[in-house]
Amino acid sequence: MYGEVPGNPPGTRFANRRAAFDAGIHRTIQAGIAGTADGTESICLSDGYTDDDIQEDLITYTGFGGRNPNTGRHTADQKIMRGNAGLVRDYELGRPVRVLAKESVLTGRKSDASYIYLGLFLVTQWSWGERDSFKVLRFQLQAEPFDSLIPGEVSQALVRGEELPPLRRTSLVNRRLRNPDVADSVKRLYGNTCQICRTQLKTAAGTYAEAAHIRPLGIPHEGPDILENLLCLCPNCHKEFDGHALTVDEAGKVYEFGRYKADLFVRPEHQLEMDYLDYHREISESRSRLVGSHQSVQSQNK
Missing domain, CATH: 2.30.280.10 (SRA-YDG)
Known part of the structure; x- marks a missing residue:
């Protein structure tokens, strides 16, 4: 329920x-x-x-x-x-x-x-x-x-030792304010074309793409809202990127669950910060780097 x-x-x-x-x-x-x-x-x-x-x-x-x-x-x-x-x-x-x-x-x-x-x-x-x-x-x-x-x-x-506060009545306390101008800048830079699959979606209102933060904003990641921390992606690639299906290595190779998918297209004037891509790759990896460790004792309860 x-x-x-x-x-x-x-x-x-x-x-x-x-x-x-x-x-x-x-x-x-x-x-x-x-x-x-x-x-x-x-x-x-x-x-x-x-x-x-x-x-x-x-x-x-x-x-x-x-x-x-x-x-x-x-x-x-x-x-x-x-x-x-x-x-x-x-x-x-x-x-x-x-x-x-x-x-x-x-x-x-x-x-x-x-x-x-x-x-x-x-x-x-x-x-x-x-x-x-x-x-x-x-x-x-x-x-x-x-x-x-x-x-x-x-x-x-x-x-x-006080009474409990009343129900929350206000909007999000910890919502990180995003600068729409920054998001628009990365989409303009790539003409609303996805940097991964190179798709440019067309609607009755024009072309469409989304600005994706590489290192997520807010707690606990605290990524910055700057161009160096943004990619221009289509909705599908954006969802896969945020869902940790897609990662980008230090050479700009895009992998989908560990398999090569494409080369990340980056314009010379887009100064991507590689540390943010490294961070995203780290929080997307589901396996530890320990080799030969004994993993037989597990608890399924918290």
């Missing part, structure tokens, strides 16, 4: 995971992700994943798997499967995810053992990161106006 659960508005407090399960907020007692490869309906922020982070209305959330349940360390790469694949699917469909958080995650006090339902969030980004030299999935979720509390404000209120 996706979306809100009647009778349990954002700010509802639960004594434990069982109570949240019985209410239908997070329908699993142990796992941090409740969902399948077709879609994830909810996540739970709990102790243990140091990469999980809250900044105002944004949550950076680590996927499941590859973790030794005894030591807490990663012993294998995570995979796009089950709930991880479900979060990617939610990102593609723009489907909201319920977020439940252990109070200790919000306050930093281990003794705070209850759980707070924060409301509905959208997955705005996903990429690959690294933990203990193994690949992990990182998802960015953003609070939905009218349907959620702002996690950062909840944390402050709990630490100060």
Whole structure:
């Protein structure tokens, strides 16, 4: 069941995971992700994943798997499967995810053992990161106006012993402002022609292309909104590039899931910053560089 659960508005407090399960907020007692490869309906922020982070209305959330349940360390790469694949699917469909958080995650006090339902969030980004030299999935979720509390404000209120803040009523707090002139400049430079497949789409209003940021804007990537960090792409290549199917190597060769696809067309006056392409390639690689490592001990629960 996706979306809100009647009778349990954002700010509802639960004594434990069982109570949240019985209410239908997070329908699993142990796992941090409740969902399948077709879609994830909810996540739970709990102790243990140091990469999980809250900044105002944004949550950076680590996927499941590859973790030794005894030591807490990663012993294998995570995979796009089950709930991880479900979060990617939610990102593609723009489907909201319920977020439940252990109070200790919000306050930093281990003794705070209850759980707070924060409301509905959208997955705005996903990429690959690294933990203990193994690949992990990182998802960015953003609070939905009218349907959620702002996690950062909840944390402050709990630490100060105040009442929980009201439902979020404003537009996106952490939306990175984009300069439309910068986006227009890269599209003009290439005459709305894709730098990868060389397609120029034509509509009744003229030709069409999209400006794609190489190093993504916003948390946790913090890419700049400058020409050196932009490509002019058709919608298909843009979707594949943002979805980590396409990467570009240091020689300007474009690969689709590791197979050569094309040479990136770059005009001399377009001074691309190769470090941004390197960064994009790094967050798009799903396998760690460790060779001969033993990856037999894995945990499928967070």
